[in-house]
Amino acid sequence: DHVHTSEDIVLEGNSTKLYSIPPLPFQSPALWWPNGLGDQPLYKVDITLDVREYGESDSWSHLFGFRHIDSYIDPSTNGRTFVVNGEPIFIRGGNWIVSDGLLRLSKDRYETEVNFHADMNLNMIRIWGGALAERPEFYTACDKRGLLVWQEFWITGDCNGRGIEPSDPNWPLDHDLFLTCAHDTVKLLRNHASLALWCGGNEQHPAADINEALEKNLKIV
């Protein structure tokens, strides 16, 4: 009376294997909707590993929302249109810098602040590129209240090519480090239903090689 599947895998010593479980079909899954357009049902997904002759080896748990998000530039308005579960969404968004300049971030604080946004009937929060990749607890709060999240990477106009005095569009100095951080951040946050869009930066493209790598790799992801 609930979804359960398991499979045996053989792993060589000191090795890593990328493993995909056969896709699980769902009939009439409860769909996750942005705030104001429906509910935000979340499925609890539990993964456990049991090693033969050892026992339980690792486990992972996550709240997952069934939704499909698409977006494109509408040529008639030159604006980005978001479509969730086939329905175009009128976006009412708020900008987000950071909860606290001393990074006193907590689940309770995130929930309170995200609830403020939801209670104002907003349905999107944009995370400005000059601040953080927000924490999983922030995204969980957005998952629960139906706030779509526009997450920018750490590039801004003023610090990455514009500004007074003009800054250098090729910054940061270590492009490989930027991409390593970007890959890790995507892996940290990618399972959240609220995550709607990755954006290269604020008011500015990243350096060409970073931008190209982000576009290419995010599509692969």
Place this chain on the structure above:
Amino acid sequence: MATNLQSIILNEGWVAARASDVQLRGQDLTTSQFPSLNSDLWMEAVVPGTVLTTLLKNDLVPDPFYGLNNLEVPDIADVGREYYTFWFCNRFKLPRVPQDGKVWLNFRAINYQAEVFLNGFSVLLSKGMFLRHTIDITDWLNVYEENRLAVLVHPPDHPGRIPPEGGQGGDHDIAKDVAAQYVEGWDWICSIGDRNTGIWDVVSIQQTGPVRLVDPHLVATFHNSYTQADLWMTTELFNACSTRVTVTVTLNVSLDDASEFCIV
């Protein structure tokens, strides 16, 4: 779901000191006496948090978010990176002795770079404010005794300077690093004296068996309508032991509301 695996969140018991005031090396800090709060050097620390959070907790700086207090907080451009280079120390005991298992030390984010010491062993972590770090500490553990952890945290390489007229991102130098840029000041935001240096996200000790789940990925795809969907799960499986093993991967899915289940 019941589990025998242990995980400890290290968010209490931390002490900190300015590195330039501490004569001991990381090996010494993690093999001799745990730093005493009775000395003038060490103070209670806030982890997760920044160096400034710890200084504020100990009343060593005024609250920068009231009045003009932020002007009294030393800016890293004036006092140098050493001023905000700090040791953070903690200790822990494992609730259960691992047998043939693995123990991992996880940092979900450090700004900007850290050297980690545990019971005399050490590792230098990568730079970058937005990077998770997972360290296999199995062979470093004092299984039946206290384990001592010390983390030397360095500020961003290019903390920059705030021009008298302010400006968006100060002199922009922070953008040379992979870090938050608002810390040099922006619009109505005052600059942050320590540039958010610190162990600013969760630290945990995680116990696993020989095989670890790494970054599971869940994706839903839909058929012609939204009445049918497939759930895809992909994950890395890391076998940290030297022998071949057979592992059973089990996936359970149910609506969070425990009274409802979905039928495949």
